[in-house]
Amino acid sequence: MVLLAFAFWYILETSLIEQHKKFYSGGENICQKQNSKILYSLYSCVLMVYAMICYNIALNMGGMSNQVFLLSFHELIIMWPVAFILEYFFVDKLAHYFTFKVVTPKDRPFFITLAISFYIICIICPIMSLIATILFKTPGVQIISVWFMTILFNFPMAFFWQICYCGPFVRWIFGKLFH
Numbered sequence: 367m368v369l370l371a372f373a374f375w376y377i378l379e380t381s382l383i384e385q386h387k388k389f390y391s392g393g394e395n396i397c398q399k400q401n402s403k404i405l406y407s408l409y410s411c412v413l414m415v416y417a418m419i420c421y422n423i424a425l426n427m428g429g430m431s432n433q434v435f436l437l438s439f440h441e442l443i444i445m446w447p448v449a450f451i452l453e454y455f456f457v458d459k460l461a462h463y464f465t466f467k468v469v470t471p472k473d474r475p476f477f478i479t480l481a482i483s484f485y486i487i488c489i490i491c492p493i494m495s496l497i498a499t500i501l502f503k504t505p506g507v508q509i510i511s512v513w514f515m516t517i518l519f520n521f522p523m524a525f526f527w528q529i530c531y532c533g534p535f536v537r538w539i540f541g542k543l544f545h
Contacts, residue, residue, distance in 0.1 A: 402544060404454070410536045411450040414528060415494075416442055421523050422498065422516075441502065449494060453486065457493075461485035483533050484525075491524045492517050 419438040424430045465481040495516040499505055505512035 406536065406540050407450060407454045409540060410532065411453055412446055413532050413536060415446045415449045417527050417532065418520060418524060419445060425519060444501065445494070445498070448497060449490065452493060453490060457486055457489045460489055480529065483528050487524050487528055491521050495520050
C-alpha cells in the first residue's frame with residue numbers, strides 16, 4: 367500500500383514538474399496562458415461543483431442513488447457559473463497570495479500545487495456553502511448555524527476530493543489536451 371502511494375506521488379510530482387516547466391518556460395505567449403487559465407478553471411470548477419452538489423444531495427436524501435446524478439444538473443446550472451466567477455476573479459488570486467507567504471516559487475511544484483489547492487478550498491468552501499445554504503436549504507433565522515453545519519459537512523469532502531481526485535485528474539487531462 368505504501369509502495370502504491372509512493373508510486374502515485376512520484377508520477378504526480380513528475381507530471382507537475384513537466385507541466386510547470388512547459389507553462390513557465392516562455393514558450394506560450396501571455397494570451398495563450400490566459401486562455402489556458404480560463405479553460406483550466408472551467409474544467410476544474412465543473413468537476414468540483416458537480417461532485418459537491420452530488421454529495422450534498424446524497425446527504426439530504428439520506429444516501430446515494432442514481433437519481434442524485436440527474437438532480438445535480440439542476441443545481442449545477444446555478445452553482446457552476448458562480449463558482450467559476452468567484453474562483454477566477456477573486457479566490458485564485460487570494461489563494462496565490464497566501465500560498466507564496468508559505469512557499470517560494472523555487473519550492474517543488476508538487477508542494478506549490480498542494481498549497482494553492484489548500485487555500486482555494488479554505489476560501490471557496492465557506493463562500494459556496496453560504497450560497498448553497500441561502501439558495502437550497504431555506505434556513506430562516508437559523509442561517510448562521512445552518513451555514514456552519516454546511517461548511518463542516520462540505521469541507522472534508524471538498525478537501526479530499528480536490529487534493530486526491532479532482533485536481534490531479536483535471537491537471538492530467540489538461541496536460542494531455544493542451545500541452
